[in-house]
Amino acid sequence: MGFRHDAKRMNVEGDRLSSLPDDLIHKILSSISLQQAIETSSLSSRWRYIWTSMPYLDFSTEGFSKLNKFSKFVTNILSRRNNQVQLSSVKLSFRGKATQVFVKRILNYAFSHNVEQLTVVSFALKDDIPINLFSSQSLKHLMLTLLIILDDDDLFSHCPNLKNLTLNCCQTKICLSEKSGESEESHLNICHSKLSNLTLEDLSCYVVNVVNVEAPQIKNLIIRKCYVDVVNVEAPQLKNLIIRKGYSSVNLSADVLSLEKVDLTISYRLNAQAIVGLLQQFRSVRFLTLNLEIVECLSSSVELISHQPSPFATLKSLKIYPARKELHPKANVSTLVENYFLDSSPGVTLTMVLREVHAPYSMLVHICAATYLLL
Known part of the structure; x- marks a missing residue:
């Protein structure tokens, strides 16, 4: 009697979940791993193919003993997914080299399905990621973590509608001078005409010396735990500036006249003259x-x-x-x-x-x- 009661209750609860609209089920599935989402296909015929139309994809090499197994998993998922459904968000967390085939495959698939939000996390800094892979008319939100990127003014220009950019623990590819054989000063150049929000986090002078920001539409800039030599900002529409920890010198262009809110926290290597110079810009x-x-x-x-x-x-x-x-x-x-x-x-x-x-x-x-x- 008790078994029948429990089975009946499970069926009722299953029916309740199955009666939910697809977009709500997709939202629920987005909170678990992709592997777990696929396993829900065994719950009922209603759930059998629901994962194939998810607008959210979260790939991670964690849980895979070998990268070739993960690569096969990626190929299998992308081949079985409903290609008529566009992508809202894609996240890729991986170990190994950024030049691996599955990295390119996932990014190409995301951009061909009009992804709007992309997060790429590398578990180890190995090789620079081919930035030419980042070419999308639909991309609006981009977060890069632990990636080596090229010192190039056109870094994000192939994503013309990008609004929000976060760079966390990234570094630029340092080139050796042909004359001296010594490493040249490393610049990270962020030039974008439509960027609204920029977050720079955990950047170090050991990997990036100078950050140049040229973004005429940017409204919000967050610089958190950055220890680069200088951050040059040319952003006439900047309204909100947050500088937390770190000791980077920040230079605002003379045309930054719309600044409304500044939150400044400096507790390391305090330099009164540098602080006065910074405050004079506000x-x-x-x-x-x-x-x-x-x-x-x-x-x-x-x-x-x-x-x-x-x-x-x-x-x-x-x-x-x-x-x-x-x-x-x-x-x-x-x-x-x-x-x-x-x-x-x-x-x-x-x-x-x-x-x-x-x-x-x-x-x-x-x-x-x-x-x-x-x-």
Whole structure:
């Protein structure tokens, strides 16, 4: 009796799932591995071919002992998939060389089926990926992780409708000088007329020296944990800038006049002169967030700003917080530094965020914020 009851309940639940529309089932299947999604075909006749029309494909070499087995798996999947269905998203995570046949096969298939979002993750930096493979009119979102890419101004020009680009732990192919035999300075050039959002993460001067960004339509730029020598930005429509950790020098072109929000966190290799040079570029910023270490660094070098007028004529909000938990809650901010930030904007809202650590547990237990409206 109990067995029949359980079987009946399973059939009812199966029927409920089968009654869902295809797009919702596809969404559910996208949360599991491709192999698991294929295994659902045995659930019922309704599910037998449902995976073949999924607009999401997630390939990974994990779970395959040999790459030739994975390559056969890829060939099998792509040959059985419904070719009439376009692709929304494709992710490829692989080990080994980027020049492997299955990499090209997956990318070509994705672009021929009008993929809009593409993520490529390499588990090891081996060989540069043939960037000519990235040619698509449909691609709007691209994320590359642990890939070697060419130092080329036309790097992403073959994807004219690209809106969002994320480069994580990537490096450029360093060429040897013909004369000296020494490696030349490595440049990463990002030039794109329609790019709106750019994220640079975990880039190091050991693999990339200079990043050049030329994107007239870019609105949002995130530079996170980057330790390159310099990031040059030519983006007149830039509105939001986030710089987290790292110590890269950032140069904004003179025509960046639309900047509204800046979130700046620098806690490594603090250089007061470099910080002043960076802050002087934020003339149009309205909402500014800084870590306390920056302010204290300026307070110890007030001679750099004592004769300079405040550049923040449009500032509406200034938020200061300590980046490190072990900092004492009492901030060491000189009057000259306060004036530097606030004198040109009398209506600024100043928020000081203070972290308190409760002994003996050495953990964050309280955040206290003091807000002042300066009239």
